[in-house]
Amino acid sequence: MKKYIFCILFAFAVTACIYPYDAEISGEAPDRLVVSGDILIGDKSRIDLGYVMPLNSNTDLVKKTPPTGTVTVENDQGLQFRGVLSRPGSFIVDTSEAQEDANYRLVIKLTDGREFNTPWSAVNEAPVITDLSYKTDEDNLRIYCSLDGGDSIQNFTWDYEEVWEYHAYFKPDLLYVDGKYEIRIGFSDYYYCWNSRNSLEPTLVSSEALSENRIEENNFLTIPRSDTRISYLYSIKLKASGLTAPAMAYMRNLKTLSDDTGGLFTPTPSEMRGNVSCVTNPDEQVVGYVSVCKRAAKRIFIDATYVYKPPIKPESLLFYPEPDEDGNYDLDGCFMLNSPVSCDDDEPDSTNVKWGPKRCVDCRAWGGTKTKPAWWPNDDE
């Protein structure tokens, strides 16, 4: 952040301060296994395996070349929970029935013979989510959480899932599909849709310096009031865990290395060792820190009807059709509100009334689906 300070000071004299740069670092990346995910007691655990790839390789490729093998969660009482491959490199371990008063570790056996594990760890308690609420101001809707770590939790981490229902702009009377007019008075098949998103990375907050192990009114998410997510009905689920101090340090460093380097006063980057080690070759370095923890969750719904500020007036999208060079009209997928013709007319006058684009009546055009979550609280379809 502070790297901008120079620009601030001398913006009038210095044209710019930060430029894209390619260090042209070539060659192979270090051959390191990446293990990400936590053992969630009382929930399903997701463990992802991957490799470090060269810096200049395609990011899709990075995702698509996972190692193969098995992933198992073991406890010190002899129980094993075998992971199931959900997609390449990603294992789901059902630890929802795992007991809390045991020590756990992760064991990874790759098909190339290498074996990795984490040290035995006790289960970290979960904080209590005491509040999950929102406030609005002129431009944004801000979502806040409050957590109580009790006596034992000083390091908090959470991520969230967002689900929202939204609708198309209009329910039309006349559609133009595949070269034909289709009269559908009050058409609403694609009026309601649902979409979802997960937080990309966890939030990390510590109460180390605070008088109590409580996080109060942390504004962890801000949504512009013109965002489609809060156009109708919005839901967010917060999932919070407690971390040990070493795990917190590792995760913070991981985030710092990727997002907060290069400034004048930012620390010089330096890799930390995780808690995954290679059993078959102790000198082999592994990326990743696997915590053993419980997780608290809380969901709220926000009726955003009165919060939403549409970025445009839907009516502004309507248009009078313009013929192309051949005198034809390209109206495929378009619609007409309040058809001016009777149902008996075969050829309505398409040029003297306003038409609208398909995306105004088909909510799927905005990225969502018609798949409604089973727990959704209304009857929209």
Place this chain on the structure above:
Amino acid sequence: MQRLVTVLLILLGTVCSAQSPVYRGRVIPDYDFSFNGHYFWYTPEFRPGTLCYNGTVYQDVNMNVNSHTQEVLVKQTQAEPPVALDGNLLPWFEQDGIYYVNLRLAGVEAAPEGFFQVLYDGQQTCYCQRRKLFARDPGNHDGVRGIGYNDPNYREDVISYFHQQDNYFAIRKGKFKKIHPGKRKRASLMADYLPEQANVVTDTVRFVSSAGKPVQGKAPEDLPAGWFATESPSATRQALLDALEQDKLIANYRNKTYEIGTVRVSEGPVKVSGTVRDVATGEVLGGVLVSDAAERIFSYTGADGTYVLTLPLGDNVLKFREYTKEDMDIRVIVKDAGVLDVVMREKVTALKSAYVSANSMAEHRRTAMGLEEINSSTVTHIPSVFGEGDVLKAVLTLPGVKSVGEASSGFNVRGGSADQNLILFNGGTIYNPSHLFGIFSAFNTDIVDGIELYKSSIPVEYGGRISSVLDISSRDGNPERIRGSVGLGLLTSHIALDGPIIKNKTTFVLGGRTTYSDWLLKRLPADSGYSGGKASFSDVNLGVTHHFDDRNSLKLTGYWSRDGFSFRGDTTFRYSNVDAALKWNHKWGEGNNLDVTAGYDRYSNTLEDNSPANAIGAYSLATLIQQGFTRATAKLKTGNHNITFGGDAVFYALDPGTLSPFGERSKVVPSQLAREMGVEPSVYAGDLWQPVNSPFSIDAGIRYSSFLVLSPFKYYGSPEFRIGSKYTPLPNLSVKAGFNTMTQYIHLISNTSAISPIDSWRLCGADIKPQYGYQAAGGVYWTVFGNALDISLEGYYKRSYNYLDYKSGAVLVMNDHLADDLVTTTGRAYGVELMLRKQTGRLTGWVSYTWSRAFLKEMEDRGVETINGGDWYNAPFDKPHDFKLVGNYKFTHRYSLSVNVDYSTGRPVTVPVGQYYYGDALRLLFSERNAHRIPDYFRLDLALNIEPGHYLKALTHMSATIGCYNVTGRKNPYSVFYTTNGGKVVQGYMVSVFATQVPYLSLNLKF
């Protein structure tokens, strides 16, 4: 200027006359450079005349007038060299029927100094003063008539000549007024005064010769009654010369040989001491080289202007050299120990010697190596960003001095870290020497007098850091009159005021600087994204010096600075330096000196984080260093020995972290790390053994430094050795070697490349050990081309131990167990520095190339956690190739062009070498520590300096600098970094602080 040229170098006061100097010298030619025309009033020929000198009228004296210096010159015969008379004893003279008067001596205080022709028609009087101003004119061969412009034998393209300027004055209604130089008006006025000659006013000489003689018994009414009377004892030319030889008069130093001591003692050598002052201001001059004729025996004047030399008995010549002053050579006959005070004048006209040979040959005189000296005038001629003369940036142009970036606060000397440099300002320690994160240095060049950087041989009186010492001193105030200066730059302005509180006893100097960047930022448009930012700094310097007598003086200095800056209002940094010191200087015996200093230093910084997203966690984090110190250093000179001894003690109280809630909603618990306290007492003694006429000299010393941690109690102590030697087989060739050991008891805790405002300092204790190190160095120094070019080659090897680096993921703030997050490293640095320095002529400057390396290695084996596997790794400031060029070319006295070139290898950085998905976010894997480098650094700066004109009697003098920083507009990277843009796409970026040309204009006004 009149004052400069007429007073010249008068040996000060009664001391000299008490020495009963004889007078048998000769005038040294004033001008050692080629010029066209001449500087005499009419003709170079010496003609007979009559003059009144020191109350006696002498007739038939061979004489002439130097119109440039306004001096009357006399000769015994035409073949002999002329002798200059003291204008303060010469009220009038007459030659060829023309009368000349010194109006100042006639009580006309408003008149310029010098001599005036009397233009008198028997009723009214006016006066003409002819001045010959030195001028230079490049390429113009069609110049003014009558001064030899088209001399075919003149080889230089730049024509130098004396430009004639006649000014007319009259006294009307009791006021001395200049008659306007407009020809028409002057002619009119002359016609009014002398109507019968109105048509020939352009030839005033002939006119005066016939009509300007005073009427017998009726002197011009402007002059005192009997002004030209000859009742005074009348004498001949020979009588004058006899009088001069008997030295009944105070005369120009250049004409004299001084006796030191009255009765010749049987054995030498003896001590000669004295004080050197500026003739115009009366200020003492530090750093003046005083040497004998062979330059085997020499000394530098201290900050109080005093020097001591041990000279053999008999005839000798004392040379006085200083950058900005005219070279001065004084003939002496040493009979016994004595005092010789001198004054030096500023170099104002002799362009060829604008930067004279003060430091030329200096390396052959001193035993110490690795000592760099810069004076404030050099600093102001080095182009710097935004035109603000910058002490630290000037230091960075020296070989062996590097920084991690062009806007970083600290600097690195010969492979040492930034915290290993002791930065002293008037004896007080400056912990953060920069403003605005390193863009400006914390020192006001209006106030700074001398800058000394010790990068190899460190005198025994300095200690506490293991790499270098940067000693900066402020100047004293003018003892005669109030002076001041005001400077305006693009972002900053500064003001300085100095003068007497009690004339010639107590002086003060006061300076201040501030910036208006804050004001500018507030006016940036909101959509620029910068309008919420704040950045400002200020500093104030105060110095008061009181001279009780010739042997005792007391100097009080104070310094205060503050910085504050924030980014869009959510994170604010503040830091402040406060220093106060009181220094008593006492001299006794022959050149013995005692300095006793006591002072207090304070450095505080604060970080306030009040991000609106986290009002509950808003906090203020502060650190504080306070130290009190006392130091007593005595310097004795006995025979060939220059002995230094003394002791010092520093008391530290550090508050390494105080956390407080910020804002009403904050739930941050106030907490404070335990205060660290310690005392660092040291004693030291050293001897510079420098036999007269011997090519060898040795400087050896020992310093015993110790450190007491007060809670919990812990004691450290170690001897430090300082040894230097010099062998000078030829006057212009020296070979030196030196060895130093140093110890440091305070550490800067940082995991950033540059000194950051949030870094904290920690004292060593039970779990943090002192840093110590040694340096071995050797060098060859060769002066060639008639002392015009100094060539030096120095090599060094350094080791350091217990330098603190940090573990990966270390938490360095508010950490009760800080030592657990730190690692101790050993350092290794070596290098070779080649430097060519030219200090005379129109082109001055230096060019240097340094090849050096600096490495660190963790001292402890922590298995896989060991930094870079326990191997040596590049120190953050390891920049192997370093080329620097600093040059100044003077076209004329007023105009000069400065150039600065800086090239260095890019500094080491840790960069990502791989990428991976961690969960759903893209992450980066970084290389071993400092395994890669940012691109090389190159910068060219140019500046045109315009100095004040010659007219030094003007009330104000304006100088200006027009320049451009980074002329080529190269985007030099400060750092490179990669982000994943919130875990999505890897993108590399480069931060460039000054990514384009930065033009600037700065104005300085002196009054």
